[in-house]
Amino acid sequence: MSSKSPHPRIAVFKFASCDGCQLSLLDLEEELLDVVGAVDLVYFPEASRRMAKGPYDIALVEGSITTHHDAEQIQHVRRQSKTLISIGACATAGGIQSLRNWQDVSEYVRTVYAKPDFISTLKMSTPVAEHVPVDLELRGCPIQKHQLLEVLSATLAGRKPNIPTGSVCLECKRQGTACVLVTAGMPCLGPVTQAGCGAICPAFDRPCYGCFGPMESANAPALAQRFRVLGLSQPEIERSFRTYNAWAWQFRRVSEGSAGAPAAGHEGRQP
Amino acid sequence: MRRSFYRLDRSGLSLILDQLKHRGYTVLGPKACGNALQWRPLDCLEDLPGGLSTLLAPAQYRLQTGSETCLFGNPGGLDSIKAILHPPRQTITTIRKAGDQLEISQETPPAAKLAFVGIQSCDLAAVAALDRVLLQNGEADEVYSANRANAFFLSVHCTQSGPTCFCASMGTGPRAKAGFDIALTERLEGEQPEYLAEAGSSLGAKVLEEAHALPAPPEWMRQSTEATQKAAEAQTRKVNRQAARAVIDSTFEHPRWEQTAKRCLSCGNCTSACPTCFCVNYEEQSSLDLASAQRVRLWDSCFTLSFSYIHGGSIRLTPKSRFRQWVSHKLARWQDQFGVTGCVGCGRCIVWCPAAIDITEEFAVLEQAAGSAVTAGGSPHGH
Ligand code: SF4
Ligand code: SF4
Numbered sequence: 001m002s003s004k005s006p007h008p009r010i011a012v013f014k015f016a017s018c019d020g021c022q023l024s025l026l027d028l029e030e031e032l033l034d035v036v037g038a039v040d041l042v043y044f045p046e047a048s049r050r051m052a053k054g055p056y057d058i059a060l061v062e063g064s065i066t067t068h069h070d071a072e073q074i075q076h077v078r079r080q081s082k083t084l085i086s087i088g089a090c091a092t093a094g095g096i097q098s099l100r101n102w103q104d105v106s107e108y109v110r111t112v113y114a115k116p117d118f119i120s121t122l123k124m125s126t127p128v129a130e131h132v133p134v135d136l137e138l139r140g141c142p143i144q145k146h147q148l149l150e151v152l153s154a155t156l157a158g159r160k161p162n163i164p165t166g167s168v169c170l171e172c173k174r175q176g177t178a179c180v181l182v183t184a185g186m187p188c189l190g191p192v193t194q195a196g197c198g199a200i201c202p203a204f205d206r207p208c209y210g211c212f213g214p215m216e217s218a219n220a221p222a223l224a225q226r227f228r229v230l231g232l233s234q235p236e237i238e239r240s241f242r243t244y245n246a247w248a249w250q251f252r253r254v255s256e257g258s259a260g261a262p263a264a265g266h267e268g269r270q271p
Numbered sequence: 272m273r274r275s276f277y278r279l280d281r282s283g284l285s286l287i288l289d290q291l292k293h294r295g296y297t298v299l300g301p302k303a304c305g306n307a308l309q310w311r312p313l314d315c316l317e318d319l320p321g322g323l324s325t326l327l328a329p330a331q332y333r334l335q336t337g338s339e340t341c342l343f344g345n346p347g348g349l350d351s352i353k354a355i356l357h358p359p360r361q362t363i364t365t366i367r368k369a370g371d372q373l374e375i376s377q378e379t380p381p382a383a384k385l386a387f388v389g390i391q392s393c394d395l396a397a398v399a400a401l402d403r404v405l406l407q408n409g410e411a412d413e414v415y416s417a418n419r420a421n422a423f424f425l426s427v428h429c430t431q432s433g434p435t436c437f438c439a440s441m442g443t444g445p446r447a448k449a450g451f452d453i454a455l456t457e458r459l460e461g462e463q464p465e466y467l468a469e470a471g472s473s474l475g476a477k478v479l480e481e482a483h484a485l486p487a488p489p490e491w492m493r494q495s496t497e498a499t500q501k502a503a504e505a506q507t508r509k510v511n512r513q514a515a516r517a518v519i520d521s522t523f524e525h526p527r528w529e530q531t532a533k534r535c536l537s538c539g540n541c542t543s544a545c546p547t548c549f550c551v552n553y554e555e556q557s558s559l560d561l562a563s564a565q566r567v568r569l570w571d572s573c574f575t576l577s578f579s580y581i582h583g584g585s586i587r588l589t590p591k592s593r594f595r596q597w598v599s600h601k602l603a604r605w606q607d608q609f610g611v612t613g614c615v616g617c618g619r620c621i622v623w624c625p626a627a628i629d630i631t632e633e634f635a636v637l638e639q640a641a642g643s644a645v646t647a648g649g650s651p652h653g654h
């Protein structure tokens with residue numbers, strides 16, 4: 001903690017991302033004043049011109065690492081921060097921009113930019129944890145603001161934050177939502193996706209599209225096999241696992257086709 | 272008590288609902304909510320899913336319009352009342368700072384007065400099983416007690432079985448033997464259904480008398496028994512419950528566990544949908560200003576890693592060990608712990624498993640592997 005203020009010093013850093021996750025902090029509306037009263041937001045360029053130097057008690061890191069500069073910068077952030085929390089699908093899995101990991105980035109650069117020589121970029125978009133040790137990950141695209149609040153409250157109280165790592169289905173059932181996979185045959189990623197969002201999509205009659213990334217023991221190949229039984233084609237299945245958390249290895253097992261062939265075994269008794 | 276039998280038509284049944292409301296009950300029953308039938312407060316009989324039918328299969332549930340006028344013709348198609356008696360999310364304690372004092376309040380709900388209309392036999396058995404765990408197993412659970420205290424059960428015998436039902440083999444249905452205040456048999460002969468009403472408690476008899484229900488013709492009783500018997504015989508799924516414990520004990524290392532665990536998603540839909548799974552997790556929460564804290568209780572599942580977490584790690588790390596925990600707790604270990612089986616044969620885990628895993632199919636494979644030595648003691652239907 002800082003010698004001047006009794007409150008923890010918090011810094012918010014951004015790498016390759018859309019800003020949606022750090023905006024969840026400002027989006028706390030009702031709780032925002034409490035937050036500002038309880039912590040010292042010493043570095044948050046999105047909200048304030050104040051840009052205090054480290055060290056920081058907590059660094060909230062948004063975005064994936066996509067340039068050489070990012071790769072250097074994240075080392076610096078880590079050295080300056082007691083606790084490093086990566087927030088959102090970009091920071092925890094590489095984000096939607098990790099789709100480039102399967103493409104030739106230099107070709108993009110040549111096509112898009114008039115003067116490609118000015119562009120210095122890495123071949124891949126990778127999560128923060130591939131570069132430095134991360135203390136906690138908050139998932140989601142964007143993160144759930146109450147999870148962020150929970151992490152801050154827990155830090156202030158010196159307790160472990162309640163960030164469940166089981167499936168979205170557990171939340172879905174607790175809410176009493178009728179499963180859209182079972183009642184409507186929708187390809188829902190809930191069974192392999194980490195809880196935390198409150199199972200919003202199924203509550204609005206939409207399948208979960210996995211924005212919280214793989215749950216603790218995601219069995220993506222088995223779910224892909226079910227999708228096949230529901231009538232999805234192989235390209236459709238691969239696409240459904242290749243979105244915001246495409247680079248997570250649990251989802252890559254399906255989208256890279258290593259689990260592409262129908263698995264041995266059977267689908268259970270059919271009607 | 273001696274059972275008395277009455278006949279009711281639709282308006283008679285409507286009167287019963289009014290009687291219950293008059294007595295201060297919140298009347299709940301199956302209602303079509305989006306894609307499924309769920310327990311909801313009932314205003315009148317029109318709220319019941321008349322003309323709707325459920326199509327059930329592993330990992331499949333469809334709500335369809337049928338032509339039938341019956342109100343209760345959807346065996347296995349309704350969610351369980353566990354969510355009402357043992358809520359998925361419950362604040363247990365709130366602590367507030369008041370000066371240098373701590374104000375601690377227990378958030379026990381007041382004793383409810385709930386009437387469940389249309390509850391099926393398997394679910395009455397599930398309530399009895401939950402009673403064993405949450406009322407009679409040491410100190411009673413305050414939340415469950417409060418919700419359960421004055422419950423009135425207006426049950427319906429199943430005269431049809433759902434394709435995923437196996438209550439007959441579990442000895443829990445399709446005819447309710449106990450636990451109800453009134454049990455109905457829905458009879459479809461004319462245009463409109465009629466009901467044979469069987470009083471199962473003195474309160475049930477009183478409510479029927481107050482609604483001026485007339486005695487039922489004697490052959491109605493026989494016909495009702497025949498109809499539920501036929502429904503029992505129509506069930507294609509079964510679990511040999513007398514042999515269950517021995518089968519599970521002798522197949523602990525059978526490769527089937529591993530094979531099915533490859534299909535299992537560890538998602539916990541089965542335990543959440545199960546009417547008897549009671550496991551919960553407690554979360555401690557605190558406010559940012561540290562002026563208040565709460566203890567919140569949430570449904571948990573033995574399929575999560577945190578469920579078996581003790582200092583240093585989780586005991587059940589593999590999907591196989593978690594899948595085995597679920598099946599063996601439901602079919603065997605409950606008997607050791609609570610003296611009844613944890614599975615009432617409702618089939619919900621089969622319907623709501625996104626991977627179409629079928630506990631009866633799993634058991635059949637294990638039973639065969641266990642061999643005749645184990646199964647000799649039990650008859651195929653387990654009666
Ligand atoms: S709708 Fe999706 S998240 Fe909800 S229970 Fe079904 S599979 Fe799981
Ligand atoms: S284990 Fe399955 S069939 Fe048995 S009571 Fe639970 S949900 Fe019903």
Ligand code: SF4
Nearest residue numbers: 542548549550573600
């Ligand atoms: S099967 Fe699992 S969730 Fe259900 S009661 Fe047993 S341990 Fe609890």
Ligand code: SF4
Nearest residue numbers: 535536538539541624
């Ligand atoms: S048995 Fe089915 S419902 Fe249960 S955890 Fe496995 S996949 Fe999910």
